[in-house]
Amino acid sequence: MNAFIALILGLVIGMALAWLVAGRSARHWRAQSAALDGAVTALRADNEGLRGQVNQNRSLDDLLQPVRESLDSLRRATDSASRDRTAAEATLTTQIAAVQERYQSLETATKQVAAAMARGQTRGQWGEMQLEGLLSHAGLLEGTHYRRQETRPGEERGARPDVVVLMPGGGEVFVDAKFPFDAYWSAVGTEDAAQREVLLAKHAADVLARARELSSKRYSESASSAEFVVMFLPLESLLSAALEVDGLLLERTFERRVILATPTTMLALLRTISFGYQRSLMAENAEEIKAAGAEMLTRLGVLVEHVESMRRGLDQAVRGYNKFVGSFDSQALRQARRMNELGVATQRDLDPPAMIEVELRSSDAAALRG
16 A cells, blocks of 8 residues: 555656656747747848848949940950050061161162272263263153264273264254262261361362363364353262352353253253254154145145046036937937827837936136146
8 A cells, every 4th residue: 555655656756747847848948949939030130131232232243244344345455455566566676677787788888889989980980871861861862862972992081072962953062971079978978067168179179170171172162062061960969069169160160161060950951952853853844744735735736627627528428418318309209209190100108318407516726726
Protein backbone atom coordinates (compact mmCIF):
# COMPACT_ATOMS: atom_id res chain seq x y z
CA MET A 1 0.00 0.00 0.00
CA ASN A 2 2.76 2.32 0.91
CA ALA A 3 4.51 1.39 -2.28
CA PHE A 4 1.45 2.17 -4.29
CA ILE A 5 1.05 5.51 -2.60
CA ALA A 6 4.70 6.24 -3.25
CA LEU A 7 4.25 5.33 -6.87
CA ILE A 8 1.28 7.63 -7.16
CA LEU A 9 3.14 10.41 -5.47
CA GLY A 10 6.06 9.81 -7.78
CA LEU A 11 3.75 10.03 -10.72
CA VAL A 12 2.16 13.21 -9.45
CA ILE A 13 5.53 14.76 -8.71
CA GLY A 14 6.80 13.67 -12.16
CA MET A 15 3.78 15.14 -13.88
CA ALA A 16 4.21 18.35 -11.92
CA LEU A 17 7.83 18.54 -12.87
CA ALA A 18 6.95 17.71 -16.46
CA TRP A 19 4.34 20.46 -16.44
CA LEU A 20 6.80 22.91 -15.01
CA VAL A 21 9.39 21.92 -17.60
CA ALA A 22 6.78 22.08 -20.36
CA GLY A 23 5.69 25.58 -19.24
CA ARG A 24 9.24 26.81 -19.25
CA SER A 25 9.82 25.30 -22.70
CA ALA A 26 6.66 26.89 -24.06
CA ARG A 27 7.68 30.29 -22.74
CA HIS A 28 11.12 29.71 -24.20
CA TRP A 29 9.72 28.76 -27.58
CA ARG A 30 7.29 31.66 -27.48
CA ALA A 31 10.22 33.96 -26.73
CA GLN A 32 12.22 32.42 -29.52
CA SER A 33 9.27 32.64 -31.87
CA ALA A 34 8.83 36.31 -30.96
CA ALA A 35 12.53 36.84 -31.55
CA LEU A 36 12.28 35.02 -34.89
CA ASP A 37 9.27 37.13 -35.85
CA GLY A 38 11.30 40.28 -35.02
CA ALA A 39 14.23 38.98 -37.05
CA VAL A 40 11.93 38.14 -39.99
CA THR A 41 10.39 41.64 -39.77
CA ALA A 42 13.86 43.18 -39.67
CA LEU A 43 14.93 41.04 -42.64
CA ARG A 44 11.86 42.10 -44.54
CA ALA A 45 12.64 45.76 -43.77
CA ASP A 46 16.24 45.23 -44.87
CA ASN A 47 14.99 43.53 -48.04
CA GLU A 48 12.73 46.47 -48.82
CA GLY A 49 15.65 48.82 -48.22
CA LEU A 50 17.86 46.74 -50.46
CA ARG A 51 15.19 46.75 -53.15
CA GLY A 52 14.99 50.55 -52.92
CA GLN A 53 18.75 50.83 -53.20
CA VAL A 54 18.74 48.47 -56.21
CA ASN A 55 16.07 50.62 -57.88
CA GLN A 56 18.10 53.76 -57.13
CA ASN A 57 21.23 52.11 -58.52
CA ARG A 58 19.36 51.13 -61.65
CA SER A 59 18.11 54.70 -62.12
CA LEU A 60 21.65 55.99 -61.57
CA ASP A 61 22.97 53.49 -64.12
CA ASP A 62 20.41 54.71 -66.63
CA LEU A 63 21.48 58.31 -66.01
CA LEU A 64 25.17 57.48 -66.24
CA GLN A 65 24.84 55.36 -69.43
CA PRO A 66 25.21 58.36 -71.89
CA VAL A 67 28.21 59.53 -69.89
CA ARG A 68 29.76 56.06 -70.16
CA GLU A 69 29.08 56.05 -73.93
CA SER A 70 30.60 59.54 -74.32
CA LEU A 71 33.65 58.45 -72.36
CA ASP A 72 33.99 55.35 -74.54
CA SER A 73 33.75 57.48 -77.70
CA LEU A 74 36.32 59.91 -76.29
CA ARG A 75 38.61 57.02 -75.44
CA ARG A 76 38.28 55.57 -78.95
CA ALA A 77 38.88 59.02 -80.52
CA THR A 78 41.91 59.52 -78.31
CA ASP A 79 43.30 56.14 -79.30
CA SER A 80 42.70 56.89 -83.00
CA ALA A 81 44.31 60.33 -82.66
CA SER A 82 47.27 58.77 -80.92
CA ARG A 83 47.67 56.24 -83.72
CA ASP A 84 47.32 58.97 -86.36
CA ARG A 85 49.84 61.15 -84.55
CA THR A 86 52.27 58.25 -84.43
CA ALA A 87 51.80 57.60 -88.16
CA ALA A 88 52.14 61.31 -88.94
CA GLU A 89 55.32 61.54 -86.90
CA ALA A 90 56.73 58.57 -88.80
CA THR A 91 55.77 60.13 -92.15
CA LEU A 92 57.16 63.52 -91.13
CA THR A 93 60.38 61.87 -90.04
CA THR A 94 60.65 60.16 -93.41
CA GLN A 95 59.95 63.42 -95.26
CA ILE A 96 62.47 65.33 -93.19
CA ALA A 97 65.05 62.68 -93.97
CA ALA A 98 64.20 62.95 -97.69
CA VAL A 99 64.47 66.76 -97.55
CA GLN A 100 67.82 66.48 -95.84
CA GLU A 101 69.03 64.10 -98.54
CA ARG A 102 67.78 66.44 -101.27
CA TYR A 103 69.37 69.40 -99.55
CA GLN A 104 72.65 67.56 -99.41
CA SER A 105 72.27 66.62 -103.09
CA LEU A 106 71.41 70.24 -103.95
CA GLU A 107 74.37 71.48 -101.95
CA THR A 108 76.63 69.03 -103.77
CA ALA A 109 75.16 70.04 -107.14
CA THR A 110 75.60 73.73 -106.26
CA LYS A 111 79.22 73.15 -105.42
CA GLN A 112 79.68 71.28 -108.69
CA VAL A 113 78.01 74.11 -110.64
CA ALA A 114 80.14 76.68 -108.86
CA ALA A 115 83.26 74.65 -109.61
CA ALA A 116 82.19 74.32 -113.25
CA MET A 117 81.44 78.04 -113.51
CA ALA A 118 84.91 78.76 -112.24
CA ARG A 119 86.21 77.58 -115.62
CA GLY A 120 85.86 80.17 -118.37
CA GLN A 121 85.30 77.60 -121.10
CA THR A 122 82.35 76.05 -119.24
CA ARG A 123 80.81 79.48 -118.61
CA GLY A 124 81.07 80.34 -122.29
CA GLN A 125 79.40 77.11 -123.36
CA TRP A 126 76.60 77.60 -120.85
CA GLY A 127 76.02 81.16 -122.08
CA GLU A 128 75.81 79.92 -125.68
CA MET A 129 73.29 77.26 -124.64
CA GLN A 130 71.15 79.94 -122.96
CA LEU A 131 71.29 82.04 -126.10
CA GLU A 132 70.29 79.12 -128.34
CA GLY A 133 67.33 78.38 -126.04
CA LEU A 134 66.11 81.97 -126.37
CA LEU A 135 66.44 81.82 -130.17
CA SER A 136 64.35 78.66 -130.26
CA HIS A 137 61.78 80.11 -127.84
CA ALA A 138 61.42 83.20 -130.06
CA GLY A 139 60.54 80.97 -133.03
CA LEU A 140 63.71 81.62 -135.05
CA LEU A 141 65.21 78.79 -137.10
CA GLU A 142 68.88 78.17 -137.57
CA GLY A 143 69.94 78.61 -141.18
CA THR A 144 66.78 80.59 -141.98
CA HIS A 145 66.65 83.37 -139.40
CA TYR A 146 70.10 83.10 -137.81
CA ARG A 147 73.39 81.31 -138.15
CA ARG A 148 76.00 80.31 -135.61
CA GLN A 149 79.56 81.39 -136.18
CA GLU A 150 82.15 78.67 -135.78
CA THR A 151 85.83 79.36 -135.29
CA ARG A 152 87.69 78.50 -138.45
CA PRO A 153 91.18 76.94 -138.49
CA GLY A 154 93.85 79.57 -137.97
CA GLU A 155 91.47 82.10 -136.40
CA GLU A 156 91.79 83.28 -132.83
CA ARG A 157 89.08 81.84 -130.57
CA GLY A 158 86.30 84.36 -130.07
CA ALA A 159 87.19 86.34 -133.20
CA ARG A 160 83.68 85.78 -134.55
CA PRO A 161 80.34 86.42 -132.81
CA ASP A 162 78.44 83.51 -131.36
CA VAL A 163 75.26 84.18 -133.36
CA VAL A 164 74.37 86.35 -136.33
CA VAL A 165 70.64 87.08 -136.47
CA LEU A 166 69.34 87.92 -139.94
CA MET A 167 66.95 90.86 -140.08
CA PRO A 168 63.78 90.70 -142.22
CA GLY A 169 64.36 92.76 -145.33
CA GLY A 170 68.16 92.66 -144.96
CA GLY A 171 70.73 93.44 -142.32
CA GLU A 172 72.28 91.46 -139.47
CA VAL A 173 72.49 91.66 -135.70
CA PHE A 174 75.68 90.30 -134.13
CA VAL A 175 75.30 88.66 -130.72
CA ASP A 176 78.15 87.54 -128.47
CA ALA A 177 77.62 85.83 -125.11
CA LYS A 178 79.84 86.98 -122.24
CA PHE A 179 79.89 85.68 -118.67
CA PRO A 180 81.88 87.83 -116.18
CA PHE A 181 81.33 85.70 -113.10
CA ASP A 182 84.32 85.53 -110.74
CA ALA A 183 83.96 88.86 -108.92
CA TYR A 184 80.18 88.57 -108.89
CA TRP A 185 80.25 85.10 -107.33
CA SER A 186 82.73 86.22 -104.71
CA ALA A 187 80.51 89.20 -103.85
CA VAL A 188 77.52 86.91 -103.45
CA GLY A 189 79.41 84.61 -101.12
CA THR A 190 80.86 87.27 -98.80
CA GLU A 191 79.11 88.63 -95.71
CA ASP A 192 81.37 91.67 -95.32
CA ALA A 193 79.52 94.71 -96.71
CA ALA A 194 82.70 96.65 -97.51
CA GLN A 195 84.27 93.66 -99.24
CA ARG A 196 81.05 93.13 -101.16
CA GLU A 197 81.12 96.70 -102.49
CA VAL A 198 84.71 96.25 -103.63
CA LEU A 199 83.88 93.00 -105.41
CA LEU A 200 80.79 94.49 -107.08
CA ALA A 201 82.88 97.41 -108.31
CA LYS A 202 85.33 94.93 -109.79
CA HIS A 203 82.42 93.06 -111.38
CA ALA A 204 81.15 96.28 -113.02
CA ALA A 205 84.67 96.93 -114.29
CA ASP A 206 84.79 93.38 -115.70
CA VAL A 207 81.50 93.92 -117.56
CA LEU A 208 82.79 97.20 -119.02
CA ALA A 209 86.07 95.51 -119.98
CA ARG A 210 84.18 92.77 -121.85
CA ALA A 211 82.14 95.45 -123.65
CA ARG A 212 85.33 97.25 -124.69
CA GLU A 213 86.80 93.95 -125.89
CA LEU A 214 83.67 93.28 -127.94
CA SER A 215 83.71 96.82 -129.36
CA SER A 216 87.32 96.39 -130.46
CA LYS A 217 86.26 93.61 -132.85
CA ARG A 218 84.36 96.24 -134.89
CA TYR A 219 81.36 94.05 -135.72
CA SER A 220 79.16 97.15 -135.91
CA GLU A 221 81.24 98.54 -138.79
CA SER A 222 80.19 95.68 -141.08
CA ALA A 223 78.17 96.75 -144.13
CA SER A 224 75.33 94.39 -143.17
CA SER A 225 75.39 95.21 -139.46
CA ALA A 226 72.62 97.07 -137.64
CA GLU A 227 75.36 99.45 -136.37
CA PHE A 228 75.47 97.83 -132.94
CA VAL A 229 76.49 94.54 -131.38
CA VAL A 230 74.62 92.77 -128.59
CA MET A 231 76.57 91.57 -125.56
CA PHE A 232 74.45 88.82 -123.99
CA LEU A 233 74.70 88.28 -120.21
CA PRO A 234 73.02 84.93 -119.37
CA LEU A 235 71.98 86.04 -115.83
CA GLU A 236 69.75 88.99 -114.98
CA SER A 237 71.71 89.62 -111.79
CA LEU A 238 74.98 90.06 -113.69
CA LEU A 239 73.70 93.36 -115.12
CA SER A 240 71.70 94.52 -112.11
CA ALA A 241 74.65 93.93 -109.75
CA ALA A 242 76.94 95.95 -112.03
CA LEU A 243 74.43 98.79 -112.27
CA GLU A 244 74.22 98.98 -108.47
CA VAL A 245 77.74 100.45 -108.35
CA ASP A 246 78.01 101.99 -111.82
CA GLY A 247 74.84 103.78 -112.92
CA LEU A 248 76.54 105.04 -116.13
CA LEU A 249 77.50 101.56 -117.32
CA LEU A 250 74.81 101.43 -120.03
CA GLU A 251 75.79 104.85 -121.42
CA ARG A 252 79.43 103.86 -121.55
CA THR A 253 78.63 100.70 -123.49
CA PHE A 254 76.21 102.58 -125.82
CA GLU A 255 79.06 104.92 -126.74
CA ARG A 256 80.94 101.88 -128.01
CA ARG A 257 77.87 100.62 -129.95
CA VAL A 258 77.48 97.71 -127.56
CA ILE A 259 74.07 96.86 -126.10
CA LEU A 260 74.00 94.88 -122.85
CA ALA A 261 71.18 92.31 -122.98
CA THR A 262 69.93 89.93 -120.29
CA PRO A 263 67.65 86.94 -121.04
CA THR A 264 64.56 89.15 -120.66
CA THR A 265 65.68 91.92 -123.00
CA MET A 266 67.26 89.44 -125.39
CA LEU A 267 64.02 87.53 -125.71
CA ALA A 268 62.15 90.81 -126.35
CA LEU A 269 64.62 91.70 -129.12
CA LEU A 270 64.37 88.27 -130.72
CA ARG A 271 60.57 88.29 -130.49
CA THR A 272 60.54 91.68 -132.26
CA ILE A 273 62.69 90.27 -135.06
CA SER A 274 60.40 87.23 -135.30
CA PHE A 275 57.37 89.54 -135.52
CA GLY A 276 59.11 91.41 -138.33
CA TYR A 277 59.51 88.12 -140.20
CA GLN A 278 55.82 87.39 -139.74
CA ARG A 279 54.83 90.82 -141.06
CA SER A 280 57.21 90.43 -143.99
CA LEU A 281 55.76 87.01 -144.76
CA MET A 282 52.24 88.45 -144.63
CA ALA A 283 53.28 91.24 -147.03
CA GLU A 284 54.81 88.70 -149.41
CA ASN A 285 51.70 86.55 -149.21
CA ALA A 286 49.53 89.60 -149.85
CA GLU A 287 51.44 90.33 -153.06
CA GLU A 288 51.13 86.70 -154.12
CA ILE A 289 47.42 86.71 -153.32
CA LYS A 290 46.98 89.90 -155.33
CA ALA A 291 48.81 88.40 -158.32
CA ALA A 292 46.85 85.14 -158.03
CA GLY A 293 43.58 87.10 -157.84
CA ALA A 294 44.45 89.11 -160.95
CA GLU A 295 45.30 85.92 -162.81
CA MET A 296 42.03 84.30 -161.68
CA LEU A 297 40.04 87.32 -162.92
CA THR A 298 41.83 87.12 -166.27
CA ARG A 299 40.97 83.43 -166.58
CA LEU A 300 37.36 84.11 -165.59
CA GLY A 301 37.23 86.75 -168.32
CA VAL A 302 38.33 84.18 -170.92
CA LEU A 303 35.70 81.72 -169.66
CA VAL A 304 33.02 84.41 -169.88
CA GLU A 305 34.03 85.13 -173.45
CA HIS A 306 33.62 81.44 -174.28
CA VAL A 307 30.21 81.39 -172.59
CA GLU A 308 29.18 84.51 -174.47
CA SER A 309 30.24 82.89 -177.72
CA MET A 310 28.17 79.82 -176.82
CA ARG A 311 25.18 82.06 -176.01
CA ARG A 312 25.43 83.76 -179.39
CA GLY A 313 25.65 80.38 -181.09
CA LEU A 314 22.64 79.09 -179.16
CA ASP A 315 20.71 82.27 -179.94
CA GLN A 316 21.41 81.83 -183.64
CA ALA A 317 20.44 78.17 -183.42
CA VAL A 318 17.15 79.06 -181.68
CA ARG A 319 16.40 81.73 -184.26
CA GLY A 320 17.15 79.31 -187.09
CA TYR A 321 14.96 76.66 -185.42
CA ASN A 322 12.05 79.06 -185.03
CA LYS A 323 12.41 80.15 -188.67
CA PHE A 324 12.41 76.52 -189.71
CA VAL A 325 9.27 75.83 -187.65
CA GLY A 326 7.50 78.86 -189.18
CA SER A 327 8.49 77.92 -192.69
CA PHE A 328 7.54 74.26 -192.08
CA ASP A 329 4.13 75.30 -190.80
CA SER A 330 3.42 77.75 -193.60
CA GLN A 331 4.83 75.74 -196.45
CA ALA A 332 4.86 72.00 -195.83
CA LEU A 333 1.92 71.53 -193.43
CA ARG A 334 -0.41 73.81 -195.37
CA GLN A 335 0.19 71.76 -198.50
CA ALA A 336 -0.25 68.51 -196.54
CA ARG A 337 -3.64 69.68 -195.23
CA ARG A 338 -4.75 70.57 -198.75
CA MET A 339 -3.81 67.08 -199.97
CA ASN A 340 -5.70 65.63 -197.04
CA GLU A 341 -8.75 67.63 -198.06
CA LEU A 342 -8.40 66.24 -201.61
CA GLY A 343 -8.71 62.70 -200.26
CA VAL A 344 -5.17 61.67 -199.70
CA ALA A 345 -5.29 59.62 -196.51
CA THR A 346 -2.47 59.73 -193.92
CA GLN A 347 -1.67 57.16 -191.25
CA ARG A 348 -0.96 59.78 -188.52
CA ASP A 349 -1.70 63.40 -187.89
CA LEU A 350 0.91 65.91 -188.86
CA ASP A 351 1.39 68.37 -185.96
CA PRO A 352 3.77 71.28 -186.29
CA PRO A 353 6.81 71.30 -183.90
CA ALA A 354 6.67 73.75 -181.01
CA MET A 355 8.40 77.07 -181.15
CA ILE A 356 11.20 77.91 -178.60
CA GLU A 357 10.10 80.95 -176.64
CA VAL A 358 12.94 80.96 -174.00
CA GLU A 359 15.23 84.00 -174.16
CA LEU A 360 18.92 83.44 -173.53
CA ARG A 361 20.56 85.73 -170.93
CA SER A 362 23.86 87.44 -171.65
CA SER A 363 26.70 87.70 -169.06
CA ASP A 364 28.49 90.90 -168.11
CA ALA A 365 31.81 89.93 -169.66
CA ALA A 366 32.74 93.54 -170.26
CA ALA A 367 32.93 94.21 -166.49
CA LEU A 368 35.42 91.37 -165.94
CA ARG A 369 37.48 92.48 -168.90
CA GLY A 370 37.54 95.98 -167.43
